[in-house]
Amino acid sequence: MTGAGLPLPRNPAPTPVLEIGGTHVTAALVMARPHLSTSWRVVSGSITRRSLHAGSSADDLLDALAAAANSLGRDHARLWGIALPGPFDYATGMGMYRDVGKFDQLRGVNVGSELAARFDHPHDGMAFLNDADAFGIGAFALSRGDAARGMAERAVCITLGTGIGSTFLQGGLPVKAGHLVPLGGNCYNLSFQGRPLEDTASRRAIRWAYAEATGSLGTEPPDVHAIAQLSRKGDTVASRVLERAFAAVGTATGPYLRKFGAQELMVGGSMAGSWDIVEPALRSGITSAVPALRRLLITNAEHFEEASLAGAAIWVNRIT
Known part of the structure; x- marks a missing residue:
C-alpha cells in the first residue's frame, strides 16, 4: 500500500477477477495505470459475461463460474480477485447462503476449492470479497483517480x-x-x-x-x-x-x-x-x-x- 490509502500492484501483469451477482458472472482483466489520473482500468476486450440461474445446482453454478474464469486464458497474474454477495465466509471461501433467494445450493460448499479444481490454468489462490465492497472500493478509486490514495x-x-x-x-x-x-x-x-x-x-x-x-x-x-x-x-x-x-x-x-x-x-x-x-x-x-x-x-x-x-x-x- 501507499500511505493509508489504495494500493498499487506489485505484479505488472493484469489482475484476473470475477464479479458474481444473482443473475450473472463477469470475468475480466484489470490493469493499473499508476502514472495517470485514473489508476485502474479494465483491459479492453477482456470482459466475458455469462448468465447465471440462482436456482441451478451447485455443480452447474460452479461450472459456469469456472468457464468464465477460463475464458481469460493464462496471460495474467495468478492470484484471483473474486467479488460475490453474502452471506459468505470471505476468509475461507465457504458459502453460507440460506433462504436469501440465491445460491442456497452453495451453502457449506468450499467455493475456492471447487473453482480451483475446475480451472484449466495455474493459479496462486483466490481473494474473496463482498460484491458491494468491491463496487465501493472501485467506485471510490475511479471517481477520485490517483488522488484517492x-x-x-x-x-x-x-x-x-x-x-x-x-x-x-x-x-x-x-x-x-x-x-x-x-x-x-x-x-x-x-x-x-x-x-x-x-x-x-x-x-x-x-x-x-x-x-x-x-x-x-x-x-x-x-x-x-x-x-x-x-x-x-x-x-x-x-x-x-x-x-x-x-x-x-x-x-x-x-x-x-x-x-x-x-x-x-x-x-x-x-x-x-x-x-x-x-x-x-x-x-x-x-x-x-x-x-x-x-x-x-x-x-x-x-x-x-x-x-x-x-x-x-x-x-x-x-x-x-
Whole structure:
C-alpha cells in the first residue's frame, strides 16, 4: 500500500477477477495505470459475461463460474480477485447462503476449492470479497483517480439490486467493525418498521408489494425496471411502491450515515438505473430520519460493472 490509502500492484501483469451477482458472472482483466489520473482500468476486450440461474445446482453454478474464469486464458497474474454477495465466509471461501433467494445450493460448499479444481490454468489462490465492497472500493478509486490514495475521506456506497449491499469507506477501504457502522458494515442487517430492511426494499419485496397492491398475487409480477416504467407512465400504485421502498433505505441508513460522518453517498446496482425515481425517495427517507443530512451529496455511481471489477483487483493487490 501507499500511505493509508489504495494500493498499487506489485505484479505488472493484469489482475484476473470475477464479479458474481444473482443473475450473472463477469470475468475480466484489470490493469493499473499508476502514472495517470485514473489508476485502474479494465483491459479492453477482456470482459466475458455469462448468465447465471440462482436456482441451478451447485455443480452447474460452479461450472459456469469456472468457464468464465477460463475464458481469460493464462496471460495474467495468478492470484484471483473474486467479488460475490453474502452471506459468505470471505476468509475461507465457504458459502453460507440460506433462504436469501440465491445460491442456497452453495451453502457449506468450499467455493475456492471447487473453482480451483475446475480451472484449466495455474493459479496462486483466490481473494474473496463482498460484491458491494468491491463496487465501493472501485467506485471510490475511479471517481477520485490517483488522488484517492492516502485520503481519509469517508464515503458510503449502497447497491440496490437483488438485495441491498453496502460498504462504509475510509480512505477508499472498507470499515467492517465498530459502533459507527451496521453489523459487518452491512445495511441488509438494518430494520425498517420492525422488519428486515430487505423485506421492503429488495427486488423480491418490491415485486411482491406491487403484486399485493394490484391484487395480482399468484401471478408473475413485473420486474423492478418495468414497475419503474409504469410509474413514469402515471401508475400511482407503482409510484407508491417504489417510493416506499427507496425511502425505507434512506430512513434505515440515515442514522449510520450521520454516525459514520459520511461526506458522500454513492449508489449503484441495477435499480440505480431508475435514478429519477430512486434519488428523490432515498433523499426523502434520509432527511426524514436525519434532517441534518438534507444536503448530503448523493451520487449515482457511474460504470457500475467496471467499478466492481476494479475493486476486486484493488483488493487482491492490497493483500499481496
